[in-house]
Every structure is written in C-alpha cells, then in structure tokens.
Amino acid sequence: MSTIEIKGSLFTFFVVRILSADTEQFAHDFRLWVQKSPGFLSSAPVVLQPSLACSLSHPELMSIMDILRNAGCFPIGIITTDEKTVAASKECGLALISKDPQKKAQSDRVSASAKVIPAQIVNHAVRSGQQLYAKNRDLIVLGSVNHGAEVVADGNIHIYGSLRGKALAGAAGFEQSCIFVRDFSPQMVAIAGYYKNLDEIPPEFLEKAVQSSLVNSQLSFSTI
Amino acid sequence: MAQVIVVTSGKGGVGKTTTSASLGTGLALNGKKTVVVDFDVGLRNLDLIMGCERRVVYDFVNVIQGEVKLKQALIKDRRLENLFILPASQTRDKDALTQEGVGRVINELRGEFDYIICDSPAGIERGAFLALYYADEAVVVTNPEISSVRDSDRILGIIQAKSRRAEYEQAPVKEHLLMTRYCAQRVANGDMLSVKDVQEILEIPLLGVIPEAKEVLLASNAGTPIILYPDCNAAVAYTDAVSRILGATSPVRFTSAEKRSFFNKILGWAT
Numbered sequence A: 001m002s003t004i005e006i007k008g009s010l011f012t013f014f015v016v017r018i019l020s021a022d023t024e025q026f027a028h029d030f031r032l033w034v035q036k037s038p039g040f041l042s043s044a045p046v047v048l049q050p051s052l053a054c055s056l057s058h059p060e061l062m063s064i065m066d067i068l069r070n071a072g073c074f075p076i077g078i079i080t081t082d083e084k085t086v087a088a089s090k091e092c093g094l095a096l097i098s099k100d101p102q103k104k105a106q107s108d109r110v111s112a113s114a115k116v117i118p119a120q121i122v123n124h125a126v127r128s129g130q131q132l133y134a135k136n137r138d139l140i141v142l143g144s145v146n147h148g149a150e151v152v153a154d155g156n157i158h159i160y161g162s163l164r165g166k167a168l169a170g171a172a173g174f175e176q177s178c179i180f181v182r183d184f185s186p187q188m189v190a191i192a193g194y195y196k197n198l199d200e201i202p203p204e205f206l207e208k209a210v211q212s213s214l215v216n217s218q219l220s221f222s223t224i
Numbered sequence B: 001m002a003q004v005i006v007v008t009s010g011k012g013g014v015g016k017t018t019t020s021a022s023l024g025t026g027l028a029l030n031g032k033k034t035v036v037v038d039f040d041v042g043l044r045n046l047d048l049i050m051g052c053e054r055r056v057v058y059d060f061v062n063v064i065q066g067e068v069k070l071k072q073a074l075i076k077d078r079r080l081e082n083l084f085i086l087p088a089s090q091t092r093d094k095d096a097l098t099q100e101g102v103g104r105v106i107n108e109l110r111g112e113f114d115y116i117i118c119d120s121p122a123g124i125e126r127g128a129f130l131a132l133y134y135a136d137e138a139v140v141v142t143n144p145e146i147s148s149v150r151d152s153d154r155i156l157g158i159i160q161a162k163s164r165r166a167e168y169e170q171a172p173v174k175e176h177l178l179m180t181r182y183c184a185q186r187v188a189n190g191d192m193l194s195v196k197d198v199q200e201i202l203e204i205p206l207l208g209v210i211p212e213a214k215e216v217l218l219a220s221n222a223g224t225p226i227i228l229y230p231d232c233n234a235a236v237a238y239t240d241a242v243s244r245i246l247g248a249t250s251p252v253r254f255t256s257a258e259k260r261s262f263f264n265k266i267l268g269w270a271t
Helices: A023-036 A058-070 A083-091 A101-115 B016-029 B060-064 B099-112 B126-133 B146-162 B184-189 B195-202 B215-222 B233-245 B262-270
Strands: A014-018 A045-050 A074-078 A120-122 A131-134 A139-141 A150-153 A157-163 A166-169 A179-184 A188-191 A194-197 A210-215 A218-223 B003-008 B034-038 B083-086 B115-119 B137-142 B174-182 B206-211
Touching: A023 A058, A058 A074, A058 A083, A120 A131, A131 A139, A139 A150, A150 A157, A157 A166, A166 A179, A188 A210, A188 A218, A194 A218, B003 B016, B003 B126, B003 B146, B016 B034, B016 B083, B016 B115, B016 B137, B016 B174, B016 B215, B016 B233, B034 B099, B060 B099, B099 B115, B099 B126, B115 B126, B126 B146, B137 B146, B137 B195, B146 B174, B146 B195, B174 B195, B174 B233, B195 B206, B206 B233, B215 B233
Parallel strands: A014 A045, A045 A074, A120 A139, A131 A150, A139 A157, A150 A166, A157 A179, A166 A188, B003 B115, B003 B137, B034 B083, B034 B115, B137 B174, B174 B206
Antiparallel strands: A179 A210, A188 A194, A210 A218
16 A cells, blocks of 8 residues: 555645846835735745746845745745746746646647547447457447347447347446447346346336446446 | 359358359349359359259369369359359368468459359358458348348358458448248248348348248259249249349339238138
C-alpha cells in the first residue's frame, strides 16, 4: 500500500499584477491597497503576474516577495514568459504557472480526447462462430448478433439488431457496464462475470427491447 | 469480366452440387461460357450429377500439380456448347489443394470463361475455404431447418472475414440466399422455417426458392441437371434464379402453399 496519493485539483488564487519593476513604488502602492482592504489578502496564497513590459531580476523579485509576505500573504507562483523573470523566479523558488489561454484550451482538448476512447462500431451482422472484443471501450453493433456468435466489451454493449448469441459486457470487471438490445433472445448475457443463460432469463423480456445491468451482483433486466 | 461464384452451405446434403449443376447449365443456356469446378476432392459428385462421370480422365488436382494442362482436364458438356466441367479427383484428399495452385487455375479460367461456378464441399475445412476464397459472389444454399440456417450463418461469417476480397479490403463478396427443398405446405403447417424466418436470421438478399420436387432425385440418378426437366417447379425456380444472377428482378415463386381447389376439397372430404 502506497503512503501517498496524487490527485489533480482546481483552486482559485488571487493574482497580483505587477505593472512596473520599480520595487519602491510597488511597496508604496501595495501598502495603500492593503490599507484600503485590510485582511483581504492575509494568509492567502497569491500568484504574481508581471506585465509584458515588466522584466524582473532576482533581487527585484525577492523584494516584491518580501513585501507580500510582510503583508501576510504567500506568493506561490508566477505567470510569465519573460526569460529573465523565469530565471529569477526559479531562484526564488516560485512555481511557473502557465496561463496562455489558447495553450490551455488546447491541452484541455488533448486530455479530453485522451480520456474518451471511442466505441467500436460494427455495421454488419456478427455471425455464428465470430467473436468480437472491444478492449477498454463500448461496442456498438448495428446488425444482429446471431446464434453461436459472441460479442465482448470492457464497456457497454449496444445491439441494434437481434441478440441471439452471447453478449459479455464489463469483461475486465467494470460492474457498471450495461447491455442494451433492441430484440433480446440471447444464448447468454454476462456483466463483469455475472451471467444468465436463456433458460434463466424471465420470458417476458424475450424478443423485447431490453437493458441488462447489475444490481447487487445480480443481473437484472428492464424493458426500454 | 469473369465472375467467380461459389456455391456453398456449411451443412452437407442441402443441394450444393444439384444447385451448381443447374446454375452452371442455366448460365450456359443463356449464352454464357461457364465452367463448374468440383472442389469436393475425394468425394466427387458433380460429374455424376452432370452425367459426365465416364469421361473423366484428368482432374482438378492434376492441373494444380502441373501434371496436365487445364484444357486436358476440362470436360465439355454433351448437351451444351458453352458448358464445361472441371472434375475433382476421387483418389486424393483435400490437402492436394493449395491456395496458390487454386489461385493459378482460377486465374486461368477467368481468361476463358464468363462464369466460374465453384461447387464447395460441406464443412468449413480446407476444401470449403479454398472454394470460397477467390469468389466474387456466393450462393448460400440453405434448407428451411435450423441446423442448415446456423451453418449458413457460419459460412457467411467466413466469407466476410477470410475471403480474398475481405483480405485485400476490396468490395465484399456479393451474397445470395438460395433456399432449397422448400415445402410451402409444411411451412404453412409450421413444420418448416419460412423464407422470412431464414432471411431475418441471415440478412442477405434472396436469389430464389427451390421447391421440394420428386424429380430432383430422378435427375441426379439420370445425370441430368434438374434445370433441364420441363414441367418441374424446381427447374422453373432454378431458371428464375439464373435470370436473377444475370440481373433480372422477377418475383420469387413457390413460397406459398397451393390453395386446394373446391373440387379437391370435395375429394378430400369424400375420402
């Protein structure tokens, strides 16, 4: 058992925009700001964002951080692409935070498409003796699954024709998987290893549009 | 462009060879130069049903193994100018067929003929596989009973997955359902599956329905393809099927039970 867990999380931070590298001016202006809103930033983690025209050296950045700490807040990171400022923030131990909106949107899209594995779509009948396995994803069969055929998926299974053969969803153990069939007369259905043969399926569901799912480790059927 | 048509079924005894002989004869009657190739090496029947048993000298295996030229093994039909038979060997087994050798012979036949009918053996083993591998079209012969339908389903799966067209991702093999030994009266009584039942399972276009007819057995014994029997429903149905292969779209006959006439009913009551 690992002693750590690593998760992603989203937080909101205050961003302090720095419009000039003049640290004395900054100290003065910041003091004024704190006087107007005392306690607002106390104990708050803040992120620095120097303006594009503002390039900060190591001592300049250090003194800005001191001013902030003296006011009770915790500078944790910096948003910048300026080389000198990037180097300075590394020395000061500030995290470099990227906030290029386009880049962010793109990376969101990449991670979103990496998470969604598109379903395997079969647009013909699955015939006697044929086996299909949709690994790590859903399986959609537009034709029928005939007697003696077997369709298997780690995710859900959708069959828009008749199911006369076997359908096994959640093959890797995912118990929330379901099997949806437009015309239900299976040899066998199974979800995450729990199965029922034709003989064990209540006859009122046969030849109907049926959803099969697991309820308390029992296969249960409902018409749809 | 030559068409290679496999006549197949999975199950034995459903009428593949009868169908191959009649489709081949029918195509030849329509002026198409046609050859029927017997893939049932070791259990050859086609030459019997087509009445050329005694004229077989060389066979398909001899050609594949390069012992004779294709022309020496082809037997010309006595009745029809355009019809030829490439018989199977009775003394060898199906291991004598090689994929490469069959391909070579089929290619050579493509240069000579309009239609090449491959009469498949039963089963799903080597002989049946090689018969369907080079096909452009498949006639799946099915009887109206459940085991035949299951086997047809199985063979359709093999055609879709393992044929040359599937392997090279070309246009799929064109599939036809041919129901044989169909007895409309027994379907009406609920003893047999109907055309509709079978089509629901197999989901392929219907080429024809051949009614059960006593003449089929007589024709086999006489070595005359049933399609040549006048006044026989099975012959009419095969003729229709041939015309559909050639592109006609006639309605399918012999699928409903004959209505008993009033006169027959009275006879029925009297006896």
